[in-house]
Amino acid sequence: MSDASSSTALRQPVVAGLVAALVGFTSSFAVVIAGLRAVGANQAQAASGLLALCVVFGLIMLVLATWTRLPLSFAWSTPGAALLVSTGTVEGGWAAAVGAFLVTGVLLALTGLVPALGRLIGRIPVPLAQAMLGGVLLQLCLAPFVAVADSPALIAPILVVWLLATRWIPTWAVPIAFGVALVVMAADLVASGATVPSSELVPALTWTSPTFTIAAVVGIAVPLTVVTMASQNIPGVAVMSSYGYRVPWTPSMVAAGAGTAVVAPLGGHAMNLAALSAALTAGDGAGPRDRRWIAAATAGVAYLVLGPLSGALVALSAAAAPGIVESVAGLALLAAFAAALRGALDDPDHRTSSAVAFLVAASGLTILGVGGAFWALVLGLAVRWGIERPRPSEDVSR
Structure with a gap:
């Protein structure tokens, strides 16, 4: 191979990895901030969580890509963060939410170590999981359009540029x-005369000792695991498969689960195989097949660099006028919302159960301290099996 060809073969995956990290970070960090703040994190704890997630899954990508020579991409669970927004504060507050994140990490790791658990989660009907996700995403996806009515001068430019x-x-x-x-x-901060203290611009890892409550485990850990598996890990495997790569399931799930457990006391909620980033690092744009692992490794290094920006982003978001951060988060989730609705309502034989799950998740219903995402699954399954009565020969995951 000539020097020019060799340089091109290296440049392509490096550029693809940088693009994957920049797109992944900037398109969804607002959702993570909103989710962590919703379940009780203060500004420092949210910045710590964002930093911990970037550093840990950046290291996981770097190590696994180098070890396996596969373009394995990881990310924080964006739908999981949206779930936290809809859940809100649970019994026990932030410490209980951290405990639920830790349980989520254990459950994710067990899906790789215990095949029966992976199959059990896989038996949750896909339309119901998608309906639950759609209900969870609804309020955030409405945010830009609600905010533009309240603050048109601030929100309209964001919407117009996004549309173009x-x-x-x-x-x-x-x-x-x-x-x-x-x-x-x-501009809004300058006009209002507000300032952001320089001490808040640099994030620091903040430890929270986890506590465990039934409401948090049932209301956060269970639906967070289901959402992360159904909307991130499984699609991530499918994306890799579409480019001819077979994901090493057990190492990947153990890495995601262990990483989640590590970042939980530091404020991180969940991590998983990436889907969008996987398309950028495993696709043809990432160069020759034998070099595409470099794209994932490069993205991992880029996340290590992006992580320290979390303090400034959280501080700026906290000082900003209401609705701006939520609007960006809602725009980031519109495509996921549309896909969830399609997946939920595509099967005419089970639209009633999916509609029930969607509405319960969107309603903000809380029973016994447990949020609507869990009850969406429970009531959706009850309608599916009690009223719609799938045929015995029907695939339960349909």
């Missing part, structure tokens, strides 16, 4: 909208 970018460069639409949001937030 969606038309011409869809992959970068949310990151560009995020960039506009940063400009809007900075």
Whole structure:
């Protein structure tokens, strides 16, 4: 191979990895901040969680890609963070939420170590899981359109730029909208005379000793595991398969689960195989097949660099006018919301159970201190098996 060809073969995966990290970070960090704050994290704890997630899954990507020579990409659970927004504070507050994150890590690792558990989660009907996710995402996806009515001068520029970018460069639409949001937030802070203390710009890892409550385990850990598996890990495997790669399931799930357990006391909620990032690091744009692992490794290094920005982003978000961060988060989740609705309602034989699950998840229902996401699964399954009565020969995961 000539020097020029060798340089190109290396440059392609490096650029693909940098793009994957930038798109992944800027298009969804607002959702993570909103989720952590919703379940009780203060500004320092949210910044710690964002930093811990970036560092740990960045290291996991770097190590696994180098070890397996596969473009394995990991990310924080964006739908899981949206679930936290809909759940809100649980009994026991932030410490109980941290305990639920720790349980989530154990459950994710067990799906790789114990095949029966993986099969059990896999038996949850896909339309119900998608319906639950759609209900969880609804409020966040409404945020930009609610906010533009309250603060048109602040929100309208973000929406207009996002729409134009969606038309011409869809992959970068949310990151560009995020960039506009940063400009809007900075301008609003200058106009209001507010300042962000320099001490808040640099994040620090903040430890929270976990506590365990039934409400948090049932209301956060169980649906967080289901959402992460159904909307992140399984699609991540499918994306890799579409490019001819077989994901090493056990090492990947153990890494995701162990990583989640490590970051939980530091404020991180959950990590998983990536789907969008996987398409960027495993696709043809990442160069020759034997070099694409470099794209995942590069993305891992990039996340290590992006992590320290979490303090400034959380501080700026906390000081910003209400609705700006939530609007960016809602725009980031619109595609996932549309996909969830389609998956939930595609099967006409089971639309009633899916509609029930969707509405319960979207309602904000809380029973016995447990949020609506869990009850969406329970009531959706009850309607599916009690009223719709699947045929004995029917695939339970249909």
